[in-house]
Amino acid sequence: MNKNLAAALSGGAVLVLALTGCSSDSDNNAKLDAWAKKVCNAVQPQAKKIAAANAAIQKQTSDNSAPADVKKTDAKAFQDMSDAYKAIGAAVKSAGAPEVDKGRTKQQDAVKELDGISTQYAALKKQVDKLDTKDQAKFAAGLKDIATRLDKLSQTGNNALKSLEEGEVGQAMAKQASCKSASSATSSS
Secondary structure, three states: OHHHHHHHHHOOHHHHHOOOOOOOOOOOOHHHHHHHHHHHHHHHHHHHHHHHHHHHHHHOOOOOOOHHHHHHHHHHHHHHHHHHHHHHHHHHHHHOOOOOOOHHHHHHHHHHHHHHHHHHHHHHHHHHHOOOOOOHHHHHHHHHHHHHHHHHHHHOOOHHHHHHOOHHHHHHHHOOHHHHHHHHHHHOO
């Protein structure tokens, strides 16, 4: 049953990849490069935290894992992901608006989206905490419901993040070593 959860979870890593940009490095805007470096440096440890949470859940996907172990692993993973997305949102907010057309709006929309993702992972953690590990049928049904919610979360639009990293911002982020390593950390899970 936890296999559905792991499959749905792998889609969540896509959201972090939206912040890691991968474009050409033809832009020479020093202020934008400094902005990108600040964001990328903050994203890197959070991307690693998300990748580790993904790996922990995937490791616990065996059908014969004890329900209590699955519950404990999933709850910690969802809390870690909630914290990581909140931290990424805080980093984008702290960096200020990138100096591009509609930069302030793009930044605010991305922060709102990241905070929303964080809130949804926190809600999943609460749902996991309520699972009854003593009743296998109820536990399996609860996990199935969580997997469904997780799948919806991984399908949610990350349009604000895509919008933020378009054009010059994406180019500036693509130059940052920390964004490149954040991308490889999340894609490896």
